[in-house]
Amino acid sequence: MSALLRLSRLIDALNEFVGRHLAWLVLAMVLISATNAVARKVFAASSNAFLEIQWYLFAAVFLLAAGYTLLRQEHVRIDVVLGRFTRRTQVVVESVCILLFLMPFGFLVIDLVLPLVVKAYETQEMSSNAGGLIRWPVYALVPAGFSLLMLQGISELIKRIAFLRGQAPDPGRRGKDKSDEEELAAFLREQAEGAKK
Template sequence: MSILLKLSGLIDALNEAVGKLVYWLVLVAVVISAGNASVRYVFSTSSNAWLELQWYLFSAVFLLCSGYTLLRNEHIRIDVVIGRFSKRTQAWIDVFGFIFFMFPMALLILWLSWPMFWDSFIHSEMSNNAGGLIRWPAKILVPAGFLLLSLQGASELIKRIAFLMGLRDEPGDKMHGHS
């Protein structure tokens, strides 16, 4: 179990680093959005590429931070119900949820999104919009995001099992806590 906990720590560090890096994409998206709006109003011109880049950046933030959100326990859950249970019961509910809901969903989306990315990459798919961007960079975000989410789910599962075995004091960082 100590090897699995070390692996969990590496996965946590990966998602922590990706999350903090992707934070900066929010600023980039805001700057691009403001710049594009300013150019549109001042010069009465715009570019679909800039609009699409904003969409790509929003997608990157949303998808690549899914594992980071799970790590930070900021994902959506019904705390009103689960918060009434003991930490052990909460951990068992999480183990059940990871195994029977999160993993099947995330791995299925990962599996199904890879061929769509690959086809787009091989054929250099372009946006249908005039001046639009190539599409594969946006399409790789889907499998990448669900890979990071699946890895973080494995890390959280390891931490919950270690807690249930009595090897950890807390099942996960800020488990079911309020920030």
């Protein structure tokens, strides 16, 4: 089990690295969008390439951060029924759902999309818009994102099995006692107190 937990930590580190660095793509999206808006309004000039790169960057953030979101336990959950069970039962249900839903769905998506990525690469498929971008890189984000998500699913499954065996802490804990809003409020209070001194 210790080797599997080491593998889980490696997968967690990979998705943590990817998730933290994707924030820069959000900044790039905002800057490109603002530049494009200014160019269109002030200079009456626009580019389909600028519009498409925004879409590509959004797709990259959305798809590649899915594993990071699962790692941080920030994905959408509906705990109306599950919340009534013991934590141990919840972990069993989560493990079964990873095995029966997440993994098969991920394999299916990758299996269906990979031939499209290869075909787009081989034909160098371009956007139909004038001045548009090449398509295969954005197509490739789908299998890449689902691969990261499935890897994180493996990590989460390992952590849940270790928890059930009493060899690891509860994997469902977010690792912090305060919500994001509470952390922001505490930070702002500290800043205000620091400014008074």
